Amino acid sequence: MRKPAGVQTAPLVESVRSGDPRAIARAISALEDHEPGAEGIVQELFPFTGNALLVGLTGAPGTGKSSLANRLAGHYRVQGKRVGVIAVDPTSPFTGGALLGDRIRMQQHATDDGIYIRSMATRGVLGGLARATGDAALVLDAAGKDVILIETVGVGQDEVDIVRVADVTVLLLVAGLGDDVQSFKAGVMEIADIFVINKADRGDTDRLENELKVVLGLSRRTDGWLPPVVKTVATEGLGVPELAQGVEEYWVHVQRAGLRDEKRVQRWQERLVELIRERALERVLKSGVGKEQLAGYARQIARRERDPYSVVEELLRAAGVAE
Ligand SMILES: Nc1nc2c(ncn2[C@@H]2O[C@H](COP(=O)(O)OP(=O)(O)OP(=O)(O)O)[C@@H](O)[C@H]2O)c(=O)[nH]1
Ligand SMILES: [Mg+2]
Numbered sequence: 001m002r003k004p005a006g007v008q009t010a011p012l013v014e015s016v017r018s019g020d021p022r023a024i025a026r027a028i029s030a031l032e033d034h035e036p037g038a039e040g041i042v043q044e045l046f047p048f049t050g051n052a053l054l055v056g057l058t059g060a061p062g063t064g065k066s067s068l069a070n071r072l073a074g075h076y077r078v079q080g081k082r083v084g085v086i087a088v089d090p091t092s093p094f095t096g097g098a099l100l101g102d103r104i105r106m107q108q109h110a111t112d113d114g115i116y117i118r119s120m121a122t123r124g125v126l127g128g129l130a131r132a133t134g135d136a137a138l139v140l141d142a143a144g145k146d147v148i149l150i151e152t153v154g155v156g157q158d159e160v161d162i163v164r165v166a167d168v169t170v171l172l173l174v175a176g177l178g179d180d181v182q183s184f185k186a187g188v189m190e191i192a193d194i195f196v197i198n199k200a201d202r203g204d205t206d207r208l209e210n211e212l213k214v215v216l217g218l219s220r221r222t223d224g225w226l227p228p229v230v231k232t233v234a235t236e237g238l239g240v241p242e243l244a245q246g247v248e249e250y251w252v253h254v255q256r257a258g259l260r261d262e263k264r265v266q267r268w269q270e271r272l273v274e275l276i277r278e279r280a281l282e283r284v285l286k287s288g289v290g291k292e293q294l295a296g297y298a299r300q301i302a303r304r305e306r307d308p309y310s311v312v313e314e315l316l317r318a319a320g321v322a323e
Pocket of ligand 1: 062202230
């Protein structure tokens with residue numbers, strides 16, 4: 001099959017598999033930017049994936065996700081594990097300086113070949129970040145990373161989608177940040193396999209811990225897992241071995257209960273739906289429909305000049321997605 005010009009897949013795939021950081025960076029960028037032929041990278045790397053443990057770290061801006069990822073990565077490195085870190089950048093202007101901070105904090109690993117750190121900075125207007133993150137994780141997986149940490153700000157649906165990429169999800173909370181258990185968005189509570197109360201050197205962590213334990217004790221998960229609550233001081237590395245132990249225990253639980261495959265099947269089912277959705281959207285946009293044109297349709301619909309379904313049908317037909 002002929003591939004369009006763009007990425008030279010074969011040599012790149014080889015270099016990624018050998019763990020070459022430059023090849024990893026190149027492959028992730030190609031996928032992130034949707035370069036022609038980039039999908040060939042995933043297609044060829046795919047048979048070599050499925051070995052890494054994907055750990056999602058999520059939480060409100062500034063809760064200490066990067067600091068904790070940094071420490072956790074260090075912990076795994078000491079155990080001889082190869083680590084990948086994907087930091088999905090928050091776009092909030094309040095945390096705009098975080099990237100630089102991340103770089104500085106991660107610097108101590110800069111000369112270590114067993115760790116690869118990547119920021120996903122592009123947030124497409126029409127989504128796609130979850131896909132890009134998933135693809136980056138596949139590249140790191142094929143590159144032989146044993147553990148892949150995915151840091152994402154847990155605020156919206158997009159972030160929840162990103163966490164769905166992970167095998168194990170860790171939710172960071174900080175006492176006194178308005179993170180009161182009642183106010184948690186439905187869904188966020190359910191996706192966390194491990195709760196971390198970070199900045200345990202500050203504030204009244206006992207109250208939050210007790211509240212959490214009460215809520216967790218009341219709700220029963222279908223997989224029979226009771227999420228542990230771990231206190232950490234990410235800046236000092238305190239509680240990090242306990243967190244790593246929690247991650248390990250959860251994964252052992254999943255495997256013992258025979259749920260590993262089921263979990264991954266479910267995840268792929270969600271990602272398939274996502275990919276189909278994204279593909280259809282992409283085809284529509286490629287057929288020449290731009291943002292302005294969409295806005296034009298939206299205006300017509302709002303004025304009741306047209307109905308939304310006939311517009312969608314028309315767009316899908318024009319893009320060749322529908323008959
Ligand atoms: N006192 C204290 N400060 C901490 C702790 N963990 C992180 N911090 C500080 O909190 C700030 C935010 O930490 P980050 O690790 O950047 O937090 P983040 O969740 O990655 O932030 P965003 O990516 O911007 O959402 C930094 O100034 C850290 O030094 C902790 O356990 N105790
Ligand atoms: Mg961060």
